Amino acid sequence: MSVQFRAPFPGVTTVCVLPNPRLGDSEANTDTVSLRRSMNGTKRTYVKSSTRRKLLLEFRLSREKAHEWINFVRSYHSTQLLYIDHLARTWSGYLMNNPVELETFARGVGSASHGERVSMTIEFEGEEI
Amino acid sequence: MAILEHSGSSDLAISDAAAAVTYVTIVLDDTLDYSEEFHVPLSADVDASDTLSLSDNAIAQRVISASAVDDIGVSDDSSRNVVLGLSATDTLSLSDIGLTPSTTEVDATDTLTISDESESLVTRNASATDTLSLTDSGAGQRVISVSAEDTLTLTQKGVSPKEGSASHTIGISDTAGRVYGESHQITLTQTAVWSRGGGRDATDELDLTHSAAYTLIRPCTDESFSPFVGSSTAGGPTPPTTVAPVIERQGVDLAYPYASPTTTLSLRAPRFGNRDRLTAQRINRLTRGGSLKVFADPQWPNNHTLVMEFSALSESEVQDLLAFMRLSLGKEVLLTDHEGQDWRGIFTETDEPIVRNGRGCQNSASLVFEGEKV
Numbered sequence: 001m002s003v004q005f006r007a008p009f010p011g012v013t014t015v016c017v018l019p020n021p022r023l024g025d026s027e028a029n030t031d032t033v034s035l036r037r038s039m040n041g042t043k044r045t046y047v048k049s050s051t052r053r054k055l056l057l058e059f060r061l062s063r064e065k066a067h068e069w070i071n072f073v074r075s076y077h078s079t080q081l082l083y084i085d086h087l088a089r090t091w092s093g094y095l096m097n098n099p100v101e102l103e104t105f106a107r108g109v110g111s112a113s114h115g116e117r118v119s120m121t122i123e124f125e126g127e128e129i
Numbered sequence: 130m131a132i133l134e135h136s137g138s139s140d141l142a143i144s145d146a147a148a149a150v151t152y153v154t155i156v157l158d159d160t161l162d163y164s165e166e167f168h169v170p171l172s173a174d175v176d177a178s179d180t181l182s183l184s185d186n187a188i189a190q191r192v193i194s195a196s197a198v199d200d201i202g203v204s205d206d207s208s209r210n211v212v213l214g215l216s217a218t219d220t221l222s223l224s225d226i227g228l229t230p231s232t233t234e235v236d237a238t239d240t241l242t243i244s245d246e247s248e249s250l251v252t253r254n255a256s257a258t259d260t261l262s263l264t265d266s267g268a269g270q271r272v273i274s275v276s277a278e279d280t281l282t283l284t285q286k287g288v289s290p291k292e293g294s295a296s297h298t299i300g301i302s303d304t305a306g307r308v309y310g311e312s313h314q315i316t317l318t319q320t321a322v323w324s325r326g327g328g329r330d331a332t333d334e335l336d337l338t339h340s341a342a343y344t345l346i347r348p349c350t351d352e353s354f355s356p357f358v359g360s361s362t363a364g365g366p367t368p369p370t371t372v373a374p375v376i377e378r379q380g381v382d383l384a385y386p387y388a389s390p391t392t393t394l395s396l397r398a399p400r401f402g403n404r405d406r407l408t409a410q411r412i413n414r415l416t417r418g419g420s421l422k423v424f425a426d427p428q429w430p431n432n433h434t435l436v437m438e439f440s441a442l443s444e445s446e447v448q449d450l451l452a453f454m455r456l457s458l459g460k461e462v463l464l465t466d467h468e469g470q471d472w473r474g475i476f477t478e479t480d481e482p483i484v485r486n487g488r489g490c491q492n493s494a495s496l497v498f499e500g501e502k503v
Binding site for chain 2: 002011017102
């Protein structure tokens with residue numbers, strides 16, 4: 001199981017395959033409601049609706065994959081992306097976290113990347129297509 | 130009562146004569162008022178014609194001033210209630226002659242004004258025509274100045290609901306004996322205004338690009354360095370490199386100055402928890418409609434920051450680190466990280482303390498380095 005980030009969109013040329021995000025990922029609407037109350041208690045609302053959603057994903061990668069991700073972000077940090085999540089849904093949007101930070105947190109198991117593991121969080125905002 | 134033909138004529142002759150041997154002023158003045166009118170209720174043809182000839186002569190010996198002036202006003206009117214053809218014609222000939230055997234100045238001036246009007250409420254053809262011929266001639270023997278000048282102003286107006294035309298034909302000819310200068314200056318201005326044209330261009334620009342991407346899913350694809358980079362004709366950002374970095378585990382080496390290092394310092398590998406931080410210069414905006422726009426110029430720099438924390442350092446190592454930080458304050462250094470990657474940059478936080486956690490090699494230190502990979 002894996003997820004994919006494809007860029008740029010449209011005209012995809014580069015695909016970065018990442019493992020599934022850790023449990024605890026979140027998905028939220030980006031609609032906003034401004035609430036005002038009058039003197040007699042009447043509520044009035046001003047709504048900004050949006051079809052976008054904000055995804056918060058935490059990944060644990062090998063050190064090599066972290067290098068690949070850093071290179072990917074360096075090229076496409078301000079470009080519209082396609083994101084295919086672990087539920088096979090396709091999203092178009094942008095990477096929102098700036099800076100992108102990777103933390104080497106532990107030794108890994110196995111032969112990949114000298115055994116080091118990297119943790120990172122991706123904040124992605126876009127709409128499902 | 131019907132009159133087929135009627136004519137009336139009057140012959141009038143006026144002669145004034147004044148003669149004197151010596152007079153300061155001699156005046157010959159004729160005032161002539163003559164009119165003919167025909168009033169006929171029904172008539173096939175009505176003519177009204179005046180033939181008038183005036184001649185003034187002033188002849189004297191040793192005359193201080195001689196003048197001959199004719200003021201002539203001719204007006205013909207012919208009107209009918211129902212008219213098949215209507216005409217009003219004036220033929221006017223003026224001739225002024227100033228002739229003197231020996232004269233300082235000779236003037237000959239004619240001022241001529243002709244006005245024709247043809248007007249009717251219901252008209253098939255209406256025409257107004259002026260034929261004007263001006264001839265000025267100045268000739269003399271031993272003349273200091275000879276000038277011939279015509280000033281001609283023509284105004285035509287044609288107004289009709291269906292069709293109207295106005296045209297000028299101007300011919301100018303100046304001749305001056307013993308030519309010193311001859312010039313014509315004609316300025317013609319035409320303006321054509323067309324509020325709506327009939328033609329319209331249609332242009333279609335179609336820009337086609339193609340791109341290709343691929344993915345090879347293998348058991349270790351999500352763990353290994355395996356970017357899948359295709360190609361595109363649409364331009365855009367430069368794709369990331371497909372060459373994996375060579376990782377060689379080692380300690381951290383510092384060298385100063387960057388170009389030709391004279392001071393070096395080697396430390397052990399940092400503790401876990403070291404961070405790679407990539408900060409991109411970009412602009413995020415939400416439009417009024419709620420769309421998200423992200424923009425970054427490719428020339429805008431990206432800052433890469435390394436945050437490292439070291440432990441189990443000896444006293445001499447931490448002192449050397451403090452000395453190295455002070456030596457390279459604000460200047461570029463070469464950092465070789467624990468994976469064998471070379472970086473060129475500066476220390477951004479130079480007041481990070483060293484901490485003595487215990488006796489012996491139990492000192493710790495940290496550094497924040499901002500630079501770019503070389």
